[in-house]
Amino acid sequence: MMNNGFSMQRMLSVARKEFLHIIRDPATLFFALFIPVLELFMLGYAINTNVSNVPTVIFDAANTKDSENLVRAFENSKDFRIVRQVYSDLDVSQAIVAGKAKVGIIIPQDYSKNLESRRTAYLKVIVDGSESNVAAEAINVSNALALRDSLQRIIGSQFLPVEVSPQILFNPDTRSANFFIPGLMVVMCQMMAIMLSANAIVREKENGTLEQLFMTPVKAPELILGKLIPYLVLTFVEFCTILFLMRTVFQVPIAGHVLTLLALTLPFVFAMLGLGLYISTRVGTREAAGQMAMGTMMPSIFLSGYVFPLDSMPWPFWYIAQVFPTTWLIDAARGVILRGAGWRELWIHSAVLWSMGIFSFALAMMKFHKRLT
Amino acid sequence: MLGMNAPFQNGLTIDARDVTVRFGTFTAVNKVNLTVSQGEVFGLLGPNGSGKTTLIRGLCGLLPFAEGVATVLGRDVTAESEAVRSQIGYMSQKFSLYEDLTARENMDFYSGIYGLSPAKTHERQDFLIELSGLAPYMERRAGRLSGGWKQRLALVCALLHEPKLIFLDEPTAGIDPVARRDLWNLLFRLSAEGISLVVTTHYMDEAERCARVGYIYMANLLAVGTPADLKKLPGVTPLGTRWLEIFGTDSAALLEKLRGNLRVQQATIFGQSIHALVEADATAADLGVGSARVVDTEPSLEDVFVTISRAQAMNTNA
Structure with a gap:
């Protein structure tokens, strides 16, 4: 034993x-x-860390054909979801503070006027930074939309000189x-x-x-x-x-x-x-x-x-x-x-x-x- | 019963000499000398925290001795603790069973832990189930057994490997009187087979049943002997004193009176009467007990332990 x-x-x-x-x-x-x-x-x-459907409010102070096109461009992107049209800067910031929207887009009154007189037209994008990845994504997409619009205006119907063709390996979606x-x-x-x-x-x-x-x-x-x-x-x-x-x-x-x-x-x-x-x-x-x-x-x-x-x-x-x-x-x-x-x-x-x-x-x-x- | 009756060196199951256990600077067991013979039922008494459990752990080789040596079942406890442990049984204070396992599963587990072969497991389990009367409860979970049956199951688990020595640490704490008596009958059967038992207890009636008793107080083994020997210890009945048993109608009032009397060294209520240690020449009148009946008596084991504890406490304080 x-x-x-x-x-x-x-x-x-x-x-x-x-x-x-x-x-x-x-x-x-x-x-x-x-x-x-x-x-x-x-x-x-x-x-889902992929940002989409970010609630957005828009204040279109210009209310012109250009600004309407811009609003539609935002609407068409899957990243933003326009929850409301508002009519003052104050409304925009209130909607963000209240948590009703994460992004506020303000198109100033002189937007079309500046475009026509070949000055830089500014587009105000106000982002709630408390969720950093949402904020970053919103800014990226806004920039991309603005850039595409700018390029079209500059080069007209010519082809783009450089374009990225992304290929995502391993997790394609x-x-x-x-x-x-x-x-x-x-x-x-x-x-x-x-x-x-x-x-x-x-x-x-x-x-x-x-x-x-x-x-x-x-x-x-x-x-x-x-x-x-x-x-x-x-x-x-x-x-x-x-x-x-x-x-x-x-x-x-x-x-x-x-x-x-x-x-x-x-x-x-x-x-x-x-x-x-x-x-x-x-x-x-x-x-x-x-x-x-x-x-x-x-x-x-x-x-x-x-x-x-x-x-x-x-x-x-x-x-x-x-x-x-x-x-x-x-x-x-x-x-x-x-x-x-x-x-x-x-x-x-x-x-x-x-x-x-x-x-x-x-x-x-x-x-x-x-x-x- | 393989080798059950082979005697060990000088016939002693336990031979401890000057064993001392220290935890840091605290001495839990101080120079204890102790022998237990084969087949003996040895009672270990003492207040909580006096060192009983520590002494047992030391004798099982679980705690190192700071001083002294102990031979258990013919082997040096320190050098051969594994070998010693495979031949002793141990039942801890709380009947440490696995409560979510059935009685049989508990027994199977301990059979495996002690390395019994399947044939041996079968033989021992059958024998012990028969001995303990556990048969109707084998498929019941240990947690759902009553205290008495839990205790028997724990004992059976400690007996599977045919130990020649069993340590039982307060085996009857919280058990009803019938179960207590049954357990003691079982213990005496084991003793008759040549198994040595070391039992710690707080019950004086259990101490009286032991062949020999040791009393530990504040790490020191103050007295060892048969219950009869202990009652005759000179320290228990100092020269010029005697023990009286006093039967009065109002024991509480009587006790108050006795404790205030200078000729009374100590007094305790003992069931219907009072045990008192008084000066030998003090008469009933001196004691002021009035019409109460007074007879000479021998000290109870409790008197013995209380008296020697007090003497020891006084020595230590002096």
Whole structure:
């Protein structure tokens, strides 16, 4: 009966017991599997970073043929939605302050007069800057409309000397879902792995069963690995569910190989479970574990490039972001799903994620003292 | 019962010498000497926080000794803690079961953790289910068992691997009297099979059932012996004093009066009567108990523990 090495039997006993805990706790199971799917639908349908239908008010003080054409040009662009015609500058600013419109366009009285006398005719565009991407888009489109109008007036019926012919690779319709869902998949995976494993040891501490376990011959690696197996399985089930829904419901094409993606996800999940277990060994209550898990998740969600592009961050944040496994897997997931990247492009991601996984795992193991002190 | 009756070095299941456990500068267990023989039921008593649980953890090899050595089941606890742990059973204060698992699942888990083969698991589980009477409750979740059955399940889980020594930390706290008696009957059956038991308790009637009792107070083991030996300790009945049992109609008023009397060293209500330690030559008249009946008595175990605790507290303060 004496066995000083690693015991498969003991590890599997722990795994089996932990699996029973999961299926006996419907609240956790619900939280783990259903909530991420709900969030997928919420984010998948609601989030659209492509600006369109910006509510706009127009004050056409000129009221000429030129100004009417201009108003029609704005109306015809999908970016603006004219909600109201108003009749004073004050009305325009009031509509913006009241939140009824994000953009106000004022065509001054002397608009046509200036055009005719070959002076620059000004068009006032007032933008609510509180939503920066909407504001930027509104200004860009206004400029483009004005520029096209100007060019037509200058060169008349001649052809344009230079024109851009854009070709968008990988996400030709620039759908937000294609960009967001691969990231969301990773973030959900992270959330679940950390939340589940952060509770794993703390729950036994709270119930006093850990003290009982210490009295048995079970060893730290057997206990920790045994606890991780069911969580690993559950996290992968969830990952695959979201992947499946992404492909079928949201019609995001997968350019690369699903297996490549799953192989990259494995070390990531290890890293997250290791981190969760580390939290679990450090704190005494489930509340504290939950808070600490949240605390580690927030920065990695915001800095991982999930929502905000990494390239536009100031350089210190760019470096901080490289520390998060989430950053690496989101990049790799987008690579596989959107750009069809394979091992040739992603081997470095794999190496980094495996190092991080092993590191966090070793950290958890070291912190988990077998002695009760 | 493999090797169950093989004696250990000098026949002792536990042989602790000068064991000391410190947490930083705080000494939780101070130079404790303790022996437990094979098949003995040893009671460990003492107030909360006195060091009982710490001593047990130390004897299981979970806490390092700052001083001293302990041999448990013939092995050095510090050097061979894993080996020791695979041969001892432990039942913690809270019957640490997995409440969301059924009784059987709990037993299966501990069978696996202790590395029992499938055949052995089957044999032991059948034997212990029979012994404990748990059969009708095997498919019930541990959380839905009553206190008494939870406690039996916890004990059974601690017995699966055929330990030769079992530590029970307050096994009867919060359990009804019938369940308490049933558990003690079970413990005596185990003892008869040669298994040694170390039981901590706050109940004096349970202490009286133990073959030997140790009393820990503020990290020190103040007294060890059979309940009868402890009652004869010189410190409990100092020279020139004797123990009286006084039966009055109004025990509360009587107690007040006795405590104010200079010839009375201590007095406590004891059921229907009062136990008092008085100067040997003090008469009923000296004590002013009026018509109350006064008889000589021997101190109860509680008297013993209270008296030696006071003496120790006075020594420490002096």
